[in-house]
Amino acid sequence: MFWDALTLQLGYNASLVTVGATLLGISAGVTGTFLYLRKRALVSDAISHATLPGVGIAFIVMVALGGDGRALPGLLLGAAVSSWIGLLCVSWLTRLTRLSEDAAIGAVLSVFFGFGIVLLTIIQTMGAGRAAGLESFLLGATAGMLFNDALVIAAGGTLTLLAVLILRRPMTLLAFDPEYAATRGINVARMDLAIMALAMAVTVIGLKIVGLILIVAMLIIPPVTARFWTDRTDQMALISGLCGGLAAWIGASMSAVAPAMPTGPIIVLVSFALFALSLMLAPNRGVLAAYLRHRRFQRRVHMRQGLLALAQSQPIYEAYTMRLLKQAKLALPDGVPTDAGRARAAKALRDEKRWELVRADQAFESAAALYDGLRDIETVLTADQINEIDQRIGGPKEVTP
Amino acid sequence: MNGAEFVPLSLTPILIGVLAAIACALPGNFLVLRKQALIGDAISHVVLPGIVVAFLITGAVAAAPMMLGAAGAALIAVAMIEAIRRLGNIEPGAAMGLTFTTLFAAGVLLLEQSDTSSVHLDVEHALYGNLESLIWLDAMGWQSLFDPIALAGLPPELGRVAVALMGVIGFLWLFWRPLMISTFDESFAQAMGVATNRLGVALVMVAALAAVAAFDAVGSIIVIAMFICPPAAARLMTNRLEHQVVWSVVFAALSALLGYVFAGYGPLWLGFDHAVSAAGMIATVSGAILAIAAVCAPHRHRSGAPAT
Numbered sequence: 066m067f068w069d070a071l072t073l074q075l076g077y078n079a080s081l082v083t084v085g086a087t088l089l090g091i092s093a094g095v096t097g098t099f100l101y102l103r104k105r106a107l108v109s110d111a112i113s114h115a116t117l118p119g120v121g122i123a124f125i126v127m128v129a130l131g132g133d134g135r136a137l138p139g140l141l142l143g144a145a146v147s148s149w150i151g152l153l154c155v156s157w158l159t160r161l162t163r164l165s166e167d168a169a170i171g172a173v174l175s176v177f178f179g180f181g182i183v184l185l186t187i188i189q190t191m192g193a194g195r196a197a198g199l200e201s202f203l204l205g206a207t208a209g210m211l212f213n214d215a216l217v218i219a220a221g222g223t224l225t226l227l228a229v230l231i232l233r234r235p236m237t238l239l240a241f242d243p244e245y246a247a248t249r250g251i252n253v254a255r256m257d258l259a260i261m262a263l264a265m266a267v268t269v270i271g272l273k274i275v276g277l278i279l280i281v282a283m284l285i286i287p288p289v290t291a292r293f294w295t296d297r298t299d300q301m302a303l304i305s306g307l308c309g310g311l312a313a314w315i316g317a318s319m320s321a322v323a324p325a326m327p328t329g330p331i332i333v334l335v336s337f338a339l340f341a342l343s344l345m346l347a348p349n350r351g352v353l354a355a356y357l358r359h360r361r362f363q364r365r366v367h368m369r370q371g372l373l374a375l376a377q378s379q380p381i382y383e384a385y386t387m388r389l390l391k392q393a394k395l396a397l398p399d400g401v402p403t404d405a406g407r408a409r410a411a412k413a414l415r416d417e418k419r420w421e422l423v424r425a426d427q428a429f430e431s432a433a434a435l436y437d438g439l440r441d442i443e444t445v446l447t448a449d450q451i452n453e454i455d456q457r458i459g460g461p462k463e464v465t466p
Numbered sequence: 467m468n469g470a471e472f473v474p475l476s477l478t479p480i481l482i483g484v485l486a487a488i489a490c491a492l493p494g495n496f497l498v499l500r501k502q503a504l505i506g507d508a509i510s511h512v513v514l515p516g517i518v519v520a521f522l523i524t525g526a527v528a529a530a531p532m533m534l535g536a537a538g539a540a541l542i543a544v545a546m547i548e549a550i551r552r553l554g555n556i557e558p559g560a561a562m563g564l565t566f567t568t569l570f571a572a573g574v575l576l577l578e579q580s581d582t583s584s585v586h587l588d589v590e591h592a593l594y595g596n597l598e599s600l601i602w603l604d605a606m607g608w609q610s611l612f613d614p615i616a617l618a619g620l621p622p623e624l625g626r627v628a629v630a631l632m633g634v635i636g637f638l639w640l641f642w643r644p645l646m647i648s649t650f651d652e653s654f655a656q657a658m659g660v661a662t663n664r665l666g667v668a669l670v671m672v673a674a675l676a677a678v679a680a681f682d683a684v685g686s687i688i689v690i691a692m693f694i695c696p697p698a699a700a701r702l703m704t705n706r707l708e709h710q711v712v713w714s715v716v717f718a719a720l721s722a723l724l725g726y727v728f729a730g731y732g733p734l735w736l737g738f739d740h741a742v743s744a745a746g747m748i749a750t751v752s753g754a755i756l757a758i759a760a761v762c763a764p765h766r767h768r769s770g771a772p773a774t
Contacts, residue, residue, distance in 0.1 A: 101557075101560055104557055104559065105559075106557075106559050106560040106563050107504060107559045107560075107562070107563050109563075110504075110507070110563060157760075158760060161760070161766075161767075162702060162760050162766045162767065162768075163701065163702065163765070163766065163767060163768040163769070164498075164698050164701065164702070164760075165498075165501050165503075167501055167502070167503045167504050167559070168498045168501075168503040168694055168697075168698045168701075169698075170503075170504065171503040171504050171506065171507055171690060171693070171694035172691075172694050172695050172698055172753065172756055174507065174690070175507075175687060175690040175691035175694060175695065175749050175752075175753070176691060176695065176749055176750060176752065176753025176756070177753075178687055178690075178746075178749070179687050179688075179691055179745065179746040179747070179748070179749020179750050179752075179753070180746060180749070180750045180753070181746070182687060182743045182745065182746030182749075183729070183742045183743050183746035183747050183750055184746075185743070185746075186740075186741075186742040186743040186746065187733075187738075187740075187742055190738070190740035190742075204574060278511075278567075278570065279567055279570065279571055279574075281563055281567055282563070282564070282567035282568065282571065285560055285563040285564055285567070286564050286567070286568075288560075289554070289556055289560050289561075289564055292556070293554065325578060325579075326575070326578070326579075327574060327575065327578055329571065329574070330570075330571035330572070330574045330575040330578075331571075331575065333567055333568060333570075333571035334568065334571050334572060334575065337564070337568040337571075340564065344550070344553060344554050350554070350555070352553050352554075
């Protein structure tokens with residue numbers, strides 16, 4: 066059954082919703098990447114909460130004009146207008162007053178949302194039953210979605226994705242170096258607004274599926290996930306889009322099978338699962354990789370200190386050092402070095418002396434800057450240079466066991 | 467309107483609203499100054515999974531376990547934000563957004579999957595509370611304020627919010643100087659021997675306490691609005707922290723009072739016969755106050771910014 070949903074075998078409407086959600090997830094992931102790189106991830110929270118009064122007003126206006134208050138395009142238009150006003154309020158508060166952006170975001174989201182709730186209670190008194198669909202904008206619902214609504218969502222998702230693809234170059238420039246972008250003839254303020262407009266489009270289209278409280282997650286979690294896997298923007302946008310699309314696809318399919326399962330929360334939780342996996346397992350930036358790196362570093366330090374101790378025939382008290390030396394067959398269990406150990410120890414001591422000379426000599430300044438106590442000197446100096454240093458040190462000395 | 471109608475139906479909701487608003491606005495001052503305003507937003511979202519889990523464990527809608535659950539969820543959220551921020555080297559805003567949406571989603575899912583149809587526990591209630599229903603049925607009029615039997619019938623939310631407010635005031639009174647110093651100059655505070663990290667966590671915990679107590683009575687939307695709007699408006703009124711705190715208390719109380727009155731009686735004045743959501747109206751009024759402050763408050767510009 067779940068497989069049927071994943072492979073779009075559950076009827077035309079459900080398939081359309083799934084495709085629409087997936088497209089939306091992809092565009093949310095890609096848009097969110099630029100939002101995240103511009104360090105404005107939480108602005109989307111203000112945008113999404115600010116949609117509610119627009120939905121309410123659009124409903125009231127459409128009913129007043131004698132139409133059906135629940136027509137999705139009208140509601141989405143209202144949502145877009147009011148979230149745009151909310152966005153302008155955020156930028157106005159940050160630019161013209163001393164309030165910082167986070168306070169402006171918080172103020173706008175709570176006030177707009179509160180006003181939206183007031184409008185919802187007004188609508189409830191306008192006539193019972195007619196407002197039933199509006200609460201679904203809070204948490205999203207795909208069950209019982211009309212064919213036209215699904216079409217609006219699928220088309221909107223496609224258009225947003227196209228817009229993101231077209232604007233991806235200037236947005237990348239802007240995310241990393243606004244000044245350089247300005248010298249290249251990009252209008253920074255307008256491009257910032259364009260990023261916000263894309264975020265707004267994603268939010269408005271996602272209202273019906275994910276709901277306005279959780280839509281921010283689709284803009285925030287996939288980019289954060291993608292950031293673990295790459296240092297390149299285009300790849301990050303790609304991975305982020307994939308994560309967002311995957312989460313939306315699985316989420317929409319699950320709720321197509323079990324209508325009681327709300328779509329939005331499932332999409333968010335799948336996204337979070339992808340994030341948690343990345344946090345743990347990603348190469349280089351992941352927690353596991355960091356732990357392994359730390360262990361490797363620890364081993365090198367212990368090894369080196371152990372070899373220096375052997376070379377100077379000092380006793381080794383650190384159990385971990387002793388274990389490492391024994392494992393590498395450099396020392397016997399009682400702490401006596403083997404032949405191989407003696408050779409490595411002599412080399413380590415000699416390298417230490419070489420480094421000492423290198424760091425004292427102005428001529429080797431650039432090489433000395435690379436000294437961190439662990440680096441092999443062969444990786445920094447040529448054989449000729451090492452020979453020159455060795456001549457200054459003199460002949461090798463034997464290690465007394 | 468006479469006392470026999472006002473005292474039972476409107477006095478306690480107004481009192482609870484005002485106390486909850488002040489309890490949130492007080493720590494909000496410091497959160498806004500420390501650029502942590504959205505912590506309030508995050509806390510009020512994660513309260514939902516906390517109360518749902520508490521409900522699933524105890525099987526009843528009782529105040530004490532739910533407050534505990536909410537406070538626990540707030541703690542977990544703060545720890546999770548810190549962990550994600552440090553482990554993943556992610557900017558704090560994104561870590562916060564990630565954490566609270568995930569926990570909120572988990573809360574919604576748990577709520578939908580568990581059998582809560584028999585009790586009054588749903589997402590809408592969590593969002594906009596039930597301020598209007600906190601009436602004092604035992605009161606007959608103003609004289610009931612001195613009647614011990616009637617006083618015993620006060621809504622329990624009033625007592626909880628009052629206790630939370632006392633806790634907040636006590637914390638601020640005890641730690642006023644270190645809080646002030648560490649808010650404006652963290653390194654100086656460290657040099658003075660203030661444990662700034664611990665103080666920061668304590669501030670967030672106090673904010674969570676206020677949020678949980680207020681949430682129980684008035685819903686999360688007021689909590690977020692009161693954490694941010696009154697302190698932000700007060701910030702535009704003055705350059706002194708003491709004055710800012712006083713202004714924020716005034717603005718918070720005014721929002722709660724006017725919001726409740728507008729919600730309850732405003733539609734009647736306009737000829738409609740139904741009240742609107744008090745929680746939403748209180749948030750709206752606080753936004754209106756902030757808007758007025760942003761347009762004409764004396765200290766609205768950044769110091770040093772050219773006059774425009």
